[in-house]
Amino acid sequence: xxxxxxMPKQSRRTGSRRGPxxxxxxxxxxxxxxxxxxxxxxxxxxxxxxxxGANATKFYRCPGCDHDIRPGxxxxxxxxxxxxxxxxxxxxxxxxxxxxxxxxxxRRWS
Numbered sequence: 001x002x003x004x005x006x007m008p009k010q011s012r013r014t015g016s017r018r019g020p021x022x023x024x025x026x027x028x029x030x031x032x033x034x035x036x037x038x039x040x041x042x043x044x045x046x047x048x049x050x051x052x053g054a055n056a057t058k059f060y061r062c063p064g065c066d067h068d069i070r071p072g073x074x075x076x077x078x079x080x081x082x083x084x085x086x087x088x089x090x091x092x093x094x095x096x097x098x099x100x101x102x103x104x105x106x107r108r109w110s
C-alpha cells in the first residue's frame with residue numbers, strides 16, 4: 001500500500017480544516033478584547049466584554065445577585081450600546097449575566 005505524502009509544515013501549524021487565518025473574530029474589537037452585543041435587562045442591547053480572572057484587580061458589586069465580585073474572579077462588564085452608554089458600565093458575575101432573563105435586578109441604580 002502506498003504511503004501518504006507528508007503534510008507541509010505550514011499546514012501542520014495552522015490546521016488544514018480551519019478557515020483562513022485572516023478571518024476576524026465575531027464582535028467588535030475594543031482595547032484588544034472582543035466585545036459582543038447581547039440583549040440585556042429591560043430589552044435594551046448591551047455590549048458585553050469578558051474579563052479574565054488575571055485582569056480582575058478590584059472589588060465590584062454584581063447587580064444580578066448583589067454580592068461582591070472579588071479580585072481574581074473572571075466576570076463580564078456590560079454597558080448599553082447606545083451612545084454614551086459606557087458611563088453606565090456594570091460588572092456582573094458570568095453566571096448572573098447568563099441568568100438575567102430568569103430573574104430581575106436586585107440592585108437599582110439611581
